[in-house]
Amino acid sequence: EAEVAQSPRYKITEKSQAVAFWCDPISGHATLYWYRQILGQGPELLVQFQDESVVDDSQLPKDRFSAERLKGVDSTLKIQPAELGDSAMYLCASSARLSGDTQYFGPGTRLTVL
Amino acid sequence: AQKITQTQPGMFVQEKEAVTLDCTYDTSDPSYGLFWYKQPSSGEMIFLIYQGSYDQQNATEGRYSLNFQKARKSANLVISASQLGDSAMYFCAMREASGGGADGLTFGKGTHLIIQP
Numbered sequence: 001e002a003e004v005a006q007s008p009r010y011k012i013t014e015k016s017q018a019v020a021f022w023c024d025p026i027s028g029h030a031t032l033y034w035y036r037q038i039l040g041q042g043p044e045l046l047v048q049f050q051d052e053s054v055v056d057d058s059q060l061p062k063d064r065f066s067a068e069r070l071k072g073v074d075s076t077l078k079i080q081p082a083e084l085g086d087s088a089m090y091l092c093a094s095s096a097r098l099s100g101d102t103q104y105f106g107p108g109t110r111l112t113v114l
Numbered sequence: 115a116q117k118i119t120q121t122q123p124g125m126f127v128q129e130k131e132a133v134t135l136d137c138t139y140d141t142s143d144p145s146y147g148l149f150w151y152k153q154p155s156s157g158e159m160i161f162l163i164y165q166g167s168y169d170q171q172n173a174t175e176g177r178y179s180l181n182f183q184k185a186r187k188s189a190n191l192v193i194s195a196s197q198l199g200d201s202a203m204y205f206c207a208m209r210e211a212s213g214g215g216a217d218g219l220t221f222g223k224g225t226h227l228i229i230q231p
Contacts (some may be wrong), residue, residue: 031217033218033219035218035219040223041223041224042118042205042207042221042222042223042224043159043205043219043221044221045218045219045220048216048217048218050215055214055215055216056214056216056218089157091157091159093159102149102161102164103149103161103219104161105159105160105161106158107156107157107158108158108159110157
């Protein structure tokens with residue numbers, strides 16, 4: 001069964017360091033999403049891509065976060081510099097087409113900032 | 115105002131009993147979708163069931179059914195014959211039709227379901 005892949009699964013870093021997360025969506029899925037889930041809460045959307053284009057990044061803290069999907073397949077989310085409040089689970093999801101299909105999630109990257 | 119409200123932070127249920135997880139939503143969009151996801155302690159969000167706002171029938175997927183009451187803006191998840199493996203966090207989420215194709219999900223805070231033997 002096709003799955004969304006994410007790496008690393010766990011990341012521990014010190015504040016002010018740079019971190020990067022990688023996501024490979026289900027093959028053929030044109031839409032990719034990054035969510036952040038703080039402990040005890042539901043996920044919140046950070047950014048949505050359609051192919052290589054950003055559809056929605058209104059909730060992405062652009063002073064320190066960046067996301068790219070250069071070839072419209074896999075994607076990287078970067079934080080520089082990391083802050084204590086960035087400790088969270090970062091979830092990637094993909095769907096087959098824009099506006100209307102189920103989002104399937106990867107296993108997530110659990111980030112701890114010390 | 116919260117768009118998705120889950121009023122049960124935690125629930126304990128005996129194995130083999132049916133359980134209902136509550137979800138109410140708030141939207142002015144006539145076209146929307148409602149989802150339920152399960153999140154075990156491993157962290158992955160597992161899709162369970164979907165209900166579209168124009169669907170006439172309540173959605174069902176195996177032991178999962180969605181009790182959709184559009185006028186009351188509720189979309190409760192019903193799990194029949196609960197099993198120990200059902201213990202997890204459960205999230206209700208909504209997708210609204212937005213301009214430009216943005217369709218990220220809005221999630222509730224979740225319900226922690228524990229099935230007891």
